[in-house]
Amino acid sequence: MTRFFIASIAALLLATEATSAEKMAVVEPALPPHFRGVWCYNKIASEDAIEDVDIYDRGLNIPGCANRGGFTIWPNGGGYTFGRFDVVRNSCEFEKIDLTESSGKGEKYKARVACDNSGEDADDPEDHEIKHIDLIIQYDGNDRLIISNP
Numbered sequence: 001m002t003r004f005f006i007a008s009i010a011a012l013l014l015a016t017e018a019t020s021a022e023k024m025a026v027v028e029p030a031l032p033p034h035f036r037g038v039w040c041y042n043k044i045a046s047e048d049a050i051e052d053v054d055i056y057d058r059g060l061n062i063p064g065c066a067n068r069g070g071f072t073i074w075p076n077g078g079g080y081t082f083g084r085f086d087v088v089r090n091s092c093e094f095e096k097i098d099l100t101e102s103s104g105k106g107e108k109y110k111a112r113v114a115c116d117n118s119g120e121d122a123d124d125p126e127d128h129e130i131k132h133i134d135l136i137i138q139y140d141g142n143d144r145l146i147i148s149n150p
Helices: 002-023 041-048 063-068
Strands: 037-040 056-061 070-073 079-084 087-103 104-114 132-139 146-148
Touching: 037 063, 041 056, 056 070, 063 079, 087 132
Parallel strands: none
Antiparallel strands: 037 056, 037 070, 056 146, 070 079, 079 087, 087 104, 104 132, 132 146
16 A cells, blocks of 8 residues: 555656756747738838837838838748849748737737748848847737837
8 A cells, every 4th residue: 555655646746847847948939820921011100100120011022122121920820021023132031039018909028030031032141140129019919019129
């Protein structure tokens, strides 16, 4: 009886440890699903803004963004790719994302991204250095993103 009791406790402890390990699994940083897809640069709204920000509106595809360009947030929300017409400029992967504000009017995140510069139309195709950039990403709840530096 005592052996059965000790074996039961040991099995319970092992099961608890396994469950705890699963809960502690690393979760890759990602934006929520409603951020995913294409965003086109809105030059007029960006220039008219009171603060130094870049404003993006929801788009159908990157060629539809035309000469303004835009970016696509990946389906897994873990990064994005900049493009203009059908040409990739660079890609960025989220290293960290923190929700800083949330209300019925939208959300605000502080993010850190790692960007490469190796796209087809990169500023310097020979520059393979990864650049780390801090961003503030605001979603207004109406298919508009406002991006700025902290």
